[in-house]
Amino acid sequence: MFLLFLWYILGQLFIGGIVMVNKKEFIELISEELSSDKLSVSKKEAERFCSVITDTLVDVVIKGGKFRFLNFGTFTVVHRPERKGVNPRTGKSVLIPAKKVLKFKASSALVEKIANS
Numbered sequence: 001m002f003l004l005f006l007w008y009i010l011g012q013l014f015i016g017g018i019v020m021v022n023k024k025e026f027i028e029l030i031s032e033e034l035s036s037d038k039l040s041v042s043k044k045e046a047e048r049f050c051s052v053i054t055d056t057l058v059d060v061v062i063k064g065g066k067f068r069f070l071n072f073g074t075f076t077v078v079h080r081p082e083r084k085g086v087n088p089r090t091g092k093s094v095l096i097p098a099k100k101v102l103k104f105k106a107s108s109a110l111v112e113k114i115a116n117s
Helices: 002-015 023-035 043-062 108-115
Strands: 067-069 073-080 083-086 093-096 099-106
Touching: 023 043, 043 067, 043 073, 099 108
Parallel strands: none
Antiparallel strands: 067 073, 073 099, 083 093
């Protein structure tokens, strides 16, 4: 049920023409959408809901796992090896250190929904 709700909220953001939403606005949207279904969800409860989602995502990917939202996408941590680069100001060769980065791969359902919007 949670994933369906999250998918619904994100769909409303894209369809409604909202380009960017900050955390406060996202919490307000969650509170409004849940309250409209004959439930009473305070902003404090919606904030807790949002925190649980983000904390779980961070915990899973830090441990090296994949966090997958069905019909939305998958978050993973990938290792970028050390590589050579060029400083654009000086033109000198520099060594870019290895690091871990967060990667998001959109599901085909999300890609299709965006393409059809």
